[in-house]
Amino acid sequence: MTEFAKSRKIYIYKHDKCDPPIVVFMRAKQRLAEERYNVFxxxxxxxxxxxxxxxxxxxxxxxxxxxxxxxxxxxADDLSQNFINVINLVQSSKKSIEDTLNEWRNKDDENRDDSFLKLF
Known part of the structure; x- marks a missing residue:
């Protein structure tokens, strides 16, 4: 709990009516790999x-x-989704630019005439 909370206060909500622990556990387990988070x-x-x-x-x-x-x-959900899309686009563009620059550097390295270095 300490690692999870990272020194923040943990609030506990007591449900008036809830299902048996095995049902709660199975529901949680079933959704473990889910990647459909949405704040709203x-x-x-x-x-x-x-x-x-x-x-x-x-x-x-x-x-x-x-x-x-x-x-x-x-x-608000539309705004947040658009913001996420912009962030993803910027990250994707950054990676694409870095890949292009690395490609150019590699071509420059392959095409460079290093014969002058042989003089030394």
Whole structure:
């Protein structure tokens, strides 16, 4: 727990009604390799609540919906997805530029006339 929390406070939520531990464990195990994280529709709170009760809900997201509405949450989700897409594009472009520069350097190395070095 100490390593997981990294010196931050851990909050424990007690469910009024939850499923037996073996069901909770099986639900969690079933979703271990899942890569569909979404801050508004599939976050860690959705996951934990789903494992305990079978319902994927997030009280924090529900509170946000009360304040900014479903459309506000959908808009914020679109913004965050666009931001992620921009980051991925920049990272992809950076890798592509680095690959191109390395390719040019290798060609320069192959084509360089090092005969003047033989004089020394």
């Amino acid at each position: 529709y599939n976050n860690c709170e959705h996951f934990a609540h789903y494992c305990k009760t079978g319902e994927p809900i997030s009280p924090q997201v529900e509170k946000a919906k009360e304040i900014i509405g479903d459309n506000g949450v959908a808009f």
